[in-house]
Amino acid sequence: MHFEKLRYIIESFFVIYTICLFAVYLILAIVSAFELFKNYQEKKITxxxxxxSTPFAPLITVIAPAYNESVTIVENIKALHGLYYPNYEIVIINDGSKDNTLEKTIVAFDLEKVPYVYDYKIPCAEIRGVYKSCKKAYGNLTVIDKFNGGKADALNSGVNLAKGDYFISIDVDSIIDPYALQKLVKPFFEETDKKVIATGGVIQIANSCKIKDGQVVEINVPDEFLPRCQVLEYNRAFLMGRMAWSRMDGLLLISGALGLFDIEVVVGCGGYYTKTVGEDMELVVRMREYMVNKKVDYKVVYISDPLCITEAPSTLKVLGSQRNRWARGTIDTILLHKNIFFNPKYGFMGMISHPYWVLFEWFAPLIETFGLIYFLVLAILGEIYWPFFFVMLLFVYSFAIALSTYSILYDHLVNHRYKKKSMIIKLIVTSWLEPFLYHPLTVYWALRGNFDYFIRRKKGWGKMTRTGFSKPDEETVKS
Structure with missing residues (x-):
């Protein structure tokens, strides 16, 4: 009798949780469709x-931390000099690299060490030197050489040196669209009722794309299976997830690969937190919390344009390390700001966004694993009604494929990145395989992330292998 009651409670929980999860995904898909259509219409008349051409374009500081990035550092700095924006500076931070990142940069851009008055508005590791180019063509380039402190610490050093009203944080191993600055700064001009504190844009996968002189010359679907699955993930996350959260004013994450921030707000709330591996999400949440506490109406905006292209992990080891870090960063941010959870003081963020991240981002892999174990126990006991099981499996599988297919459709209609039908077909076929071949891996890596966070107390970033955009060489870097 007790077993039947316990079974009823467990299975009722699974049913309610699944219905809520599917409902949330469906709502996000619908809201993002309206937001994408709105953005598409606005782009045609913008x-x-x-x-x-405006003389009032604000100065934007482009900040790019670099740790052992000698494979791509030169061509990516050159790409940053091709941005179509009238008023920006570039600040590269050599965060204690152990390779020849700094040396290659000095030679390529004719840098020399200069005396510089440095204001530590935000604490960061000691600066060893500041370099400027002797060439007029690179007059807006500044390179900081500092002791290693991690990505967040490096970004803080860049914020301290920044002269602009806004700064854009990017990964130096990424390439941003030449029009990215003008598109990211546009919401700051448009909004009058609320203060825009941050904007972000869609991230693309660079694997198998052709890149020349720091510019993308041909977009291709990745040849390898793992990067193709990440294309689907990114489409769902950016076009179906973050666009919807932006529309509902509940966005908690702007990718560390590309984001534009109000420097005054970032400095006011203490800069990047250096003791987490999820510094990008944590900063956005803290900025939002800061604005609520200051009682200032604000907004965080996401843009549907693909503004950045970055190399995705192509091996299980490297991808697992990345997802482990993402899981630990999510948990860290949620717990650091646990006071927001179901707190009406923080409005939509407190009542919807933060609980969503707890229940459907952090807890989802844990609940899914428990459900699998529960299913195996029932199967061993012969308690499974197989016809019903296969109907539910087909429903869940169809729903997953539908979400991926819609994300592919959204991307094709809005951005039209993949020109050939064969590319779209390749992505659709990948979406059929992903639930069985790729999704279990992401669940496992999330579980490892939880284990490493709570049991092993792991704090590091792990390692990532870059192949570079145009060279076959490999190099281990801090990821």
């Missing part, structure tokens, strides 16, 4: 030349 005159970006006005932003380029």
């Amino acid at each position: 005159n970006y030349d006005a932003i380029i």
Whole structure:
């Protein structure tokens, strides 16, 4: 009798949780569709030349931390000099690299060490030197050489040196679209009722794309299976997830690969937190919390344009390390800001966004694993009604494929990145395989992330292998 009651409670929980999860995904898909259509209509009438030509364009500081990035450092700095924006500076931070990242940069851009008055508005590791180029063509380039402190610490050093009203944080191993700055700064011009504190854009996968002189010349679907699955993930996350959260004013994450921030707000709330591996999400949450406490109406905006392209992990080891870090960063941010959870003081963020991340991002892999164990126990006991099981399996599988297919459709209609039908077909076929071949791995890596966070107390970033955009060499870097 007790077993039947316990079984009823467990299975009722699974049913309710699954219905809520599917409902949330469906709502996000619908809301993102409206937001994407709105953005698509606005892009057709937007005159970006006005932003380029205006004398009132605010100074933007482009901050890019680099740790052992000698494979791509030169061509990526060159790419940053091709941005179509009238008023920006570039700050590269050599975060104690152990390879020849700094030396290659000095030679390529004719840098020399200069005396510099440095204001530590935000604490960061000691600066060893500041370098400027002797060439006029690179007059807006500044390179900071500092002792290693991690990505968050490096970004803080860049914020301290920044002269602009806004700064854009990017990964130096990524390539941003030449029009990224004008598109990211546009919401800051448009909003009058609320203060825009941050904007972000869609991230693309660079694997198998052709890149020349720091510019993307041909977009291709990745040849390898793991990067193709990540294309689907990114489409769902950016076009179906973050666009919807932006529309509902509940966005808690702007990717560390590309984000534009109000420097005054970032400095006011203490800069990047250096004791977490999820510094990008943690900063956005803290900025939002800061604005609520200051009682200032604010907004965080996401843009549907693909503004950045980055190399995705192509091996299980490297991808697992990345997802482990993402899981630990999510848990860290949630717990650091646990006071927001179901707190009406923080409005939509407190009542919807933060609980969503707890229940459906952090807990989802844990609940899914428990459900699998529960299913295996019932199967051993002969308690499974197999016809019903296969109907539910087909329903869940169909729902997963539908979400991926819609994300592919959204991307094709809005951005039209993949020109050939064969590319779309390749992604659709990948979406059929992903639930069985890729999804279990992401669940396992999330579980490892929880284990490493709570049991092993792991704090490091792990390692990532870069192949570079144009060279076959391999190099281990801090990821």
